Structure formats: C-alpha cells, structure tokens
C-alpha cells in the first residue's frame with residue numbers, strides 16, 4: 690500500500706462523476722483514501738453529469754490530441770477536444786502542485802484510460818488525453834479496470 694500522495698480518478702473512489710451518472714462498484718485500490726487526491730478531468734473541464742460519452746476520431750488517441758491530429762467527439766457529434774485539453778491541464782496543475790509522481794486512472798476512459806481507449810466504437814491500444822499528458826510530464830500512470 691503506497692503512502693505518498695497519488696492522483697486517483699475520482700470515479701474509482703465512488704464519486705458520481707461518470708458520463709452516465711452511475712457509481713462504479715467498489716475497487717480494491719492499492720492506495721488509501723487519505724493518500725489519494727481525487728481528480729475528474731471531465732468535471733474540471735465543466736462537463737455535465739450525465740453527458741453523452743466521448744471517443745476519439747481520426748484513428749488517434751490522447752497522444753494525437755496533444756499533437757493536434759486527433760479530436761474527441763461526443764456520440765451526438767459535439768466536438769469536445771478543447772474541454773478535454775482544459776480538464777487535463779487542470780488535472781496536471783493539481784498533480785504538480787502536490788508533487789505527485791504516480792496516478793491510478795480509470796481504464797478505457799477518453800480522459801483517464803491508460804492502455805486502452807475507444808476510437809470511434811472500437812477499443813484500441815492507447816491512452817486518454819489526461820493519461821497522455823501525465824506520461825509526458827513524468828508521472829507514472831497505472832490503469833485500473
């Protein structure tokens with residue numbers, strides 16, 4: 690069980706911040722609540738609960754968004770790329786403020802996914818927008834299903 694402060698996707702600790710407004714089943718996380726800084730990049734971006742889910746276009750993932758090649762869109766066609774960038778930058782600012790070196794993030798989310806995300810309707814290897822930014826800034830990211 691780690692003792693340093695770590696970032697954790699807020700939904701993994703049972704916060705009602707997911708796109709569908711549902712609370713995730715309790716996870717067995719390798720971090721105690723008092724050592725966890727809960728962050729939801731999509732809430733930090735001002736997106737509402739519930740909200741239509743988002744996915745990547747242009748065959749890219751989070752890395753592609755930072756390279757300006759990939760967009761994030763909602764299922765009803767709204768371009769949310771700027772919101773995802775904004776929420777990720779805010780999450781990184783929180784991580785830096787607390788000297789965080791590690792983050793446990795919810796797998797498959799277009800923000801938090803670490804190894805797998807959705808490109809259109811298909812699961813693809815790659816990271817979400819926030820996870821990609823964290824990696825680029827030397828923060829270790831660990832995906833939690």
Ligand code: SF4
Nearest residue numbers: 698700729795798801
């Ligand atoms: S996966 Fe990340 S962006 Fe999605 S609800 Fe959880 S914390 Fe928020």
